[in-house]
Amino acid sequence: MLVSVIIPTLNEEAFILEAIHAARQDSCPDELEIIIVDGGSHDETLRLIPSDMRVISSTPGRATQMNLGAAQARGDILVFCHADSRLPQGWRAAVIEALRKPGVSGGTFQLLILPESGILKFRNRINFPANWRMMYGDQVQFMARTTFEQIGGFPELPIMEDLEMSRALAKIGHLVRIPLRVRTSSRRFAENRPRSQWLLSVQCVILYLYFGVSAEEIKKIYTRGARRAP
Incomplete structure (x- = not known):
């Protein structure tokens, strides 16, 4: 096969x-x-x-x-x-x-x-x-x-x-x-603190799945959050 x-x-x-x-x-x-x-x-x-x-x-x-x-x-x-x-x-x-x-x-x-x-x-x-x-x-x-x-x-x-x-x-x-x-x-975590990046990812999933936030808005949130993460 x-x-x-x-x-x-x-x-x-x-x-x-x-x-x-x-x-x-x-x-x-x-x-x-x-x-x-x-x-x-x-x-x-x-x-x-x-x-x-x-x-x-x-x-x-x-x-x-x-x-x-x-x-x-x-x-x-x-x-x-x-x-x-x-x-x-x-x-x-x-x-x-x-x-x-x-x-x-x-x-x-x-x-x-x-x-x-x-x-x-x-x-x-x-x-x-x-x-x-x-x-x-x-x-x-x-x-x-x-x-x-x-x-x-x-x-x-x-x-x-x-x-x-x-x-x-x-x-x-x-x-x-x-x-x-x-x-x-783990490259996406290497750019920021792992905990901050992981929590950002979890937040985006929750907003998308349970609060109906659009994929386009989630992309903006993720990008802004990744840039701000210490």
Whole structure:
């Protein structure tokens, strides 16, 4: 069974090779398709990508890039992986097995944010159940192609597209969280104090999910908060 891994990029020279290497592990070339969808990188990202890798140019915007990659993917299963997230060993077999279970519409992995310190150690020890209907993009989201097409792909929002995907998948089936850990970068926390950044992220999710604040306004709040965080 062909599995397509779609990786959106924008100036990801520090992470892209590790993301590709992790995705390729445990898979034969005829079992895996990796598609890089670049949103206009001006660093070394494109030069670092192996020549045998498929690269698609796109306008910037994670949802737009992932939808474009999915439209050109050939796999029966679609896996959406952020450029600074690394899939765990054994990921492909685990994804296929998860999607074979009756009623499963999609899923994700447990998350490990590295390097960890302070509040991140606490965050890494929290494994929210998938039935909370919250699957974040940095955890890697996966689903069958037919399911992706059924729900119409990612809504093209400036932020929170991953939560909207979770909502859509939860409406038509069960969500699963594979007990393998995706490793993701703590870079967004490195720019500010980890606690401030984590609380800002939680605040934005609560405002969006429970108070109906628009994705456009959430993007402004997140950007302003990240700049102010000490």
